[in-house]
Amino acid sequence: MRAKRRNRLLLIVGLVALCGVAIGLTLYALRSNINLFFSPVQIASGEAPVERQIRAGGMVKKGSVERSSEGLQVSFVITDYVDDVTVHYSGILPDLFREGQGVVVVGKLNDKQELNADQVLAKHDENYMPPEVAEALKRSGYEPEDYKKMATSGEAP
Amino acid sequence: MIEMIPEVGHYALIIALLMAAVQAVMPLAGAATRRPLWMAYAWPMATGQFLFLLLAYGCLTASYLLDDFSVINVANNANSMLPWYYKFSAVWGNHEGSVLLWSLILSAWTYAVSRFSRGLPPDMVARVLGVMGLVSLGFLAFVLFTSNPFDRSLPDVPMDGADLNPLLQDFGLIVHPPMLYTGYVGFSVVFAFAIAALLSGRLDAAWTRWVRPWTNIAWAFLTVGIALGSWWAYYELGWGGWWFWDPVENASLLPWLAGTALIHSLAVTEKRGTFKSWTVLLAIMTFSLSLLGTFLVRSGVLTSVHAFANDPARGLFVLVLLGITVGASLLLFALRAPRVSRPGAFTWLSRDALLLVNNILLVVMTVTVLLGTIYPLILDAMKLGKISVGPPYFNALFVPLTVILCIFMGLGPVARWKRMAGRELLARLWLSGLVALLIAAVLPLVYHGEWDLKVSIGLAIALWLVLSLMRDLWDKSARSDSRWTGMKALTPAYWGMVLGHLGLAVTIIGVTLVSNYSVERNVRMAEGDSVDISGIHFTMSHLEERRGPNYIAEVATVQVRRDGENSATSFVMTPEKRLYIARGMPMTQVALRPGLFHDLYVAMGEDLGDGSWALRIQIKPFVRWLWLGALLMAAGGLIAVVDRRYRRKLADRQAQTDIAQVREEATV
Numbered sequence: 001m002r003a004k005r006r007n008r009l010l011l012i013v014g015l016v017a018l019c020g021v022a023i024g025l026t027l028y029a030l031r032s033n034i035n036l037f038f039s040p041v042q043i044a045s046g047e048a049p050v051e052r053q054i055r056a057g058g059m060v061k062k063g064s065v066e067r068s069s070e071g072l073q074v075s076f077v078i079t080d081y082v083d084d085v086t087v088h089y090s091g092i093l094p095d096l097f098r099e100g101q102g103v104v105v106v107g108k109l110n111d112k113q114e115l116n117a118d119q120v121l122a123k124h125d126e127n128y129m130p131p132e133v134a135e136a137l138k139r140s141g142y143e144p145e146d147y148k149k150m151a152t153s154g155e156a157p
Numbered sequence: 158m159i160e161m162i163p164e165v166g167h168y169a170l171i172i173a174l175l176m177a178a179v180q181a182v183m184p185l186a187g188a189a190t191r192r193p194l195w196m197a198y199a200w201p202m203a204t205g206q207f208l209f210l211l212l213a214y215g216c217l218t219a220s221y222l223l224d225d226f227s228v229i230n231v232a233n234n235a236n237s238m239l240p241w242y243y244k245f246s247a248v249w250g251n252h253e254g255s256v257l258l259w260s261l262i263l264s265a266w267t268y269a270v271s272r273f274s275r276g277l278p279p280d281m282v283a284r285v286l287g288v289m290g291l292v293s294l295g296f297l298a299f300v301l302f303t304s305n306p307f308d309r310s311l312p313d314v315p316m317d318g319a320d321l322n323p324l325l326q327d328f329g330l331i332v333h334p335p336m337l338y339t340g341y342v343g344f345s346v347v348f349a350f351a352i353a354a355l356l357s358g359r360l361d362a363a364w365t366r367w368v369r370p371w372t373n374i375a376w377a378f379l380t381v382g383i384a385l386g387s388w389w390a391y392y393e394l395g396w397g398g399w400w401f402w403d404p405v406e407n408a409s410l411l412p413w414l415a416g417t418a419l420i421h422s423l424a425v426t427e428k429r430g431t432f433k434s435w436t437v438l439l440a441i442m443t444f445s446l447s448l449l450g451t452f453l454v455r456s457g458v459l460t461s462v463h464a465f466a467n468d469p470a471r472g473l474f475v476l477v478l479l480g481i482t483v484g485a486s487l488l489l490f491a492l493r494a495p496r497v498s499r500p501g502a503f504t505w506l507s508r509d510a511l512l513l514v515n516n517i518l519l520v521v522m523t524v525t526v527l528l529g530t531i532y533p534l535i536l537d538a539m540k541l542g543k544i545s546v547g548p549p550y551f552n553a554l555f556v557p558l559t560v561i562l563c564i565f566m567g568l569g570p571v572a573r574w575k576r577m578a579g580r581e582l583l584a585r586l587w588l589s590g591l592v593a594l595l596i597a598a599v600l601p602l603v604y605h606g607e608w609d610l611k612v613s614i615g616l617a618i619a620l621w622l623v624l625s626l627m628r629d630l631w632d633k634s635a636r637s638d639s640r641w642t643g644m645k646a647l648t649p650a651y652w653g654m655v656l657g658h659l660g661l662a663v664t665i666i667g668v669t670l671v672s673n674y675s676v677e678r679n680v681r682m683a684e685g686d687s688v689d690i691s692g693i694h695f696t697m698s699h700l701e702e703r704r705g706p707n708y709i710a711e712v713a714t715v716q717v718r719r720d721g722e723n724s725a726t727s728f729v730m731t732p733e734k735r736l737y738i739a740r741g742m743p744m745t746q747v748a749l750r751p752g753l754f755h756d757l758y759v760a761m762g763e764d765l766g767d768g769s770w771a772l773r774i775q776i777k778p779f780v781r782w783l784w785l786g787a788l789l790m791a792a793g794g795l796i797a798v799v800d801r802r803y804r805r806k807l808a809d810r811q812a813q814t815d816i817a818q819v820r821e822e823a824t825v
Contacts, residue, residue, distance in 0.1 A: 092762030
């Protein structure tokens with residue numbers, strides 16, 4: 001009987017220890033692997049950390065996409081119609097990347113407040129606007145109807 | 158007559174809902190008050206519900222095939238130019254249709270339970286069917302009140318439909334969702350059995366024998382479903398990735414992890430009569446995670462290919478459904494679980510203990526994935542900012558946990574129930590361990606010319622699994638006459654375990670090699686340009702435009718020749734960039750050269766102007782092994798089901814209980 005009780009105690013202690021370690025590791029991993037989202041306004045005001053992986057998003061500004069004539073380097077400007085951020089990327093842009101549409105980029109800011117992107121995300125749906133981008137645009141006073149109209153008519157705000 | 162089809166489907170759906178209501182109430186009430194007549198409602202209702210849902214589903218499919226664009230659902234997701242097989246699969250390529258498919262599969266499982274459980278005590282089956290009726294009631298109400306696929310847009314009928322999302326116009330989509338749903342929904346059977354056991358207080362070895370085949374089948378389907386999803390993402394999204402830790406993928410992985418734990422804890426419950434409450438809790442957890450997955454995917458809180466719904470009412474409905482299911486079953490568990498538990502004794506070195514470790518690790522893995530998946534949603538809901546949790550988080554936790562799991566997994570099959578001398582375990586397995594370590598240390602050098610710790614660890618655990626299984630097979634097939642008779646004497650359940658574990662080893666080999674040895678090059682190519690990657694020459698010979706049934710495509714022809722081979726063995730790969738006309742949506746069609754040891758992967762990126770294109774060229778070693786392993790695992794799960802003990806004992810029991818039941822009913 002005593003052995004059984006001791007076993008059970010051991011089991012409980014073991015379980016608690018294991019859970020503790022697991023939760024600790026999880027929280028640590030979460031803390032170091034979270035990518036916070038910043039809008040162009042926030043980046044311009046210096047809220048975003050430099051040289052740390054972040055996500056940023058906005059509309060791709062009309063006529064801002066510049067490709068190098070040799071390799072696969074490309075740069076473009078994302079905007080929330082208040083501030084702009086220049087993005088540099090090397091690689092293949094997603095199928096739905098287009099001027100005047102919303103994108104989310106993952107990458108690091110350099111000291112010139114330009115973003116070197118590792119990843120560019122455009123969504124697999126024509127009307128898709130990344131929710132973070134939609135919210136950032138809303139904060140700068142643009143409702144979905146406005147930028148949809150602007151995207152289709154091709155006007156710059 | 159043809160104009161009536163959607164109405165017929167709609168009525169059939171309503172009748173099915175009413176039948177589900179009867180099936181939910183009568184059998185449960187009958188079982189509680191011991192009224193055989195009330196319980197007897199369960200069987201015809203299960204059959205009727207299945208037939209009427211089949212009819213409703215058939216009607217929706219007919220509307221798709223006949224291009225009835227007066228049905229809003231059809232108009233939004235199909236087009237007259239769409240080939241017929243995509244019209245067929247477009248039914249579940251949207252929110253409404255896929256929830257209807259979910260309900261249909263649930264009713265199919267219910268029908269299967271009512272057919273294949275003749276040997277079980279009627280009150281047990283009545284309770285199981287009743288619980289499944291409750292689940293079905295919830296989902297059919299969801300379909301009818303928030304996501305009716307039969308809604309019409311009369312009298313303004315559009316001329317043509319908006320077409321199916323091009324990403325979904327693919328063979329992978331024809332097979333992936335039905336498989337995945339069959340797995341997801343199959344866990345409702347185990348869940349219903351668990352609730353029935355809690356209600357009746359009956360949780361013995363016989364109960365476990367009833368539940369195990371159902372669990373295995375559902376798990377096997379889910380395994381195949383996840384593998385198909387990964388395969389689809391690999392060739393359809395054009396990135397060459399096979400797992401993105403996307404919330405939607407995680408949603409399917411969660412019930413799989415919990416279900417895997419459930420399969421193992423059921424083994425202990427059957428053989429040793431222990432872990433009972435834990436097994437019941439796992440059954441509840443597994444199905445709840447299936448529901449959570451459905452909620453995440455169907456509610457529109459996530460944005461992905463899978464999230465069609467944007468109506469907040471839908472999300473709320475599924476959330477409430479989820480809350481009721483989890484809340485009610487956990488409450489029931491808290492009230493009734495102590496009654497069905499019985500402690501059993503085992504030492505720390507025994508199969509019982511190893512399976513306990515397996516369960517703990519699998520649950521920890523489930524929790525870490527769950528946390529990473531819903532953490533951003535919780536923060537967002539509490540207005541604490543928009544974040545995303547990237548693959549590094551999942552890899553940092555999931556990979557080491559898998560390694561630990563596999564170390565114990567090698568010991569499990571060899572260990573004995575209840576107790577085992579450490580010396581004996583060591584004597585049997587030291588050689589397997591040593592050989593696995595040696596081969597794994599050398600193999601990266603031979604294969605790649607360079608030592609690599611990560612590859613060695615991955616290979617070591619995979620080889621450890623394989624070799625310890627071989628050793629166990631060798632020991633267990635030892636017979637005086639011949640090994641062959643020894644092999645034949647092993648049960649299907651044992652072979653199922655061997656295949657399942659081998660499957661994981663194969664998948665791990667695939668994951669390890671493809672993650673570490675893939676080569677990816679993004680190149681700029683015009684006609685006549687060529688590039689040399691890992692001893693393979695790729696030459697773009699020409700570019701042309703082609704027309705498909707509902708798209709226009711830019712097609713590149715790429716000549717591929719291996720180093721040191723002449724032009725006779727060279728071959729052509731033709732990646733495409735398609736523009737689907739109805740949606741004006743571009744799509745990458747990857748050119749694949751699959752092989753057991755490596756895939757060649759060529760995708761067209763973007764038109765860079767001046768006649769040159771960005772091409773993504775990849776060499777993916779052992780990528781097929783990922784899915785091959787999953788198929789082996791699923792095969793293992795299915796083979797275990799044919800084990801004789803599930804049938805013979807059922808047959809015996811059938812004879813006994815039927816007679817006893819008839820007598821009891823006659824006297825009542």
